[in-house]
Amino acid sequence: xxxxxGRSAFPQLRRGVLEYCVLSALRDGERYGYELVSNLxxxxxxxxxxxxxxxxxxxxxxxxxxxxxxVSGPPRRYYSLTDSGRAAxxxxxxxxxxxxxxxxxxxxxxxxx
Amino acid sequence: MSDTHENLLADYLTRLRAASRELPHNExxxxxxxxxxxxxxxxxxxxxxxxxxxxxxxxxxxxxLVAEHRDRLGLPARCAGRxxxxxxxxxxxxxxIFAVGWIVGAVMLWSSRAWTxxxxxxxxxxxxxxxxxxxxxxxxxxxxxxxxxEQSGGLARPAVTRCTGGASTMHDVLVGALIIALLLxxxxxxIFLARRARAATA
Numbered sequence: 001x002x003x004x005x006g007r008s009a010f011p012q013l014r015r016g017v018l019e020y021c022v023l024s025a026l027r028d029g030e031r032y033g034y035e036l037v038s039n040l041x042x043x044x045x046x047x048x049x050x051x052x053x054x055x056x057x058x059x060x061x062x063x064x065x066x067x068x069x070x071v072s073g074p075p076r077r078y079y080s081l082t083d084s085g086r087a088a089x090x091x092x093x094x095x096x097x098x099x100x101x102x103x104x105x106x107x108x109x110x111x112x113x
Numbered sequence: 114m115s116d117t118h119e120n121l122l123a124d125y126l127t128r129l130r131a132a133s134r135e136l137p138h139n140e141x142x143x144x145x146x147x148x149x150x151x152x153x154x155x156x157x158x159x160x161x162x163x164x165x166x167x168x169x170x171x172x173x174x175x176x177x178l179v180a181e182h183r184d185r186l187g188l189p190a191r192c193a194g195r196x197x198x199x200x201x202x203x204x205x206x207x208x209x210i211f212a213v214g215w216i217v218g219a220v221m222l223w224s225s226r227a228w229t230x231x232x233x234x235x236x237x238x239x240x241x242x243x244x245x246x247x248x249x250x251x252x253x254x255x256x257x258x259x260x261x262x263e264q265s266g267g268l269a270r271p272a273v274t275r276c277t278g279g280a281s282t283m284h285d286v287l288v289g290a291l292i293i294a295l296l297l298x299x300x301x302x303x304i305f306l307a308r309r310a311r312a313a314t315a
Contacts, residue, residue, distance in 0.1 A: 032150075032154075033150055033151050033154070034154035037151070045173075046171060046173030046177070047151070048177075048181075049173060049178070051148065051178070051182070052186065053185055055140070055143055055144070055147075055182065056185040059186065074150075076150060077147070
């Protein structure tokens, strides 16, 4: 997936959509940091990079946090979607389909030409 | 739980603490507590050295995390705003305005979020009054001719004043060096503060 110049589109693509993937990972309910990391897999360049993103989403009001007691050790910070976060995710879903179709269409026509 | 395992974790957190010092207070605390929480989940209490190293590699380098945090939250990297430049200039030459300028600079320094407490302490103590104080001390020492005078005697005997030093070349050299050092210290402090200043945005 790396061209001859050592450049790959993957990191850039990932960077653009990661925040919406985080929102999507929260759509069925609250999760704590490490759970989210396990859900996102290859979409994270390194596991720690999710935390600055979660802070950003919280600042934007798309995600909220609350502390809960944990069976093992100190309380955990749980992240959940706010209404505006859910709305942002829905808008992105529509945009993603448009984007994906446009790119697919473009790649297909190039291959046939 | 082995010592190595504990040391690896402690070492990582130390590096994170050092790297995150440049973030504003709240951001710093949030990032640190998120990572500490992650490590409690990612590294089980009886993890082997290999498991611990793997978990730390996967979480990413502290410097990179801090850079990512700044990037995601739109915090510019180590750049001072207008207030920070005013602080640096006032501390340096504000003393010439009846010393008031320096005091204003010091108050602004301590109310700024661009520096840590240690950096503020250095900014205040090296040198109180800035260049004006250095110049004043330098001139005072220079004009006294570098003489160290000692008065002896009392009621019984006539007072005798003995002076040492004075015209000695050695002494002139020392006084010169002292004046140069006194002028360089506030300049060095100003450069230090300018380099350590980071975005004051919360």
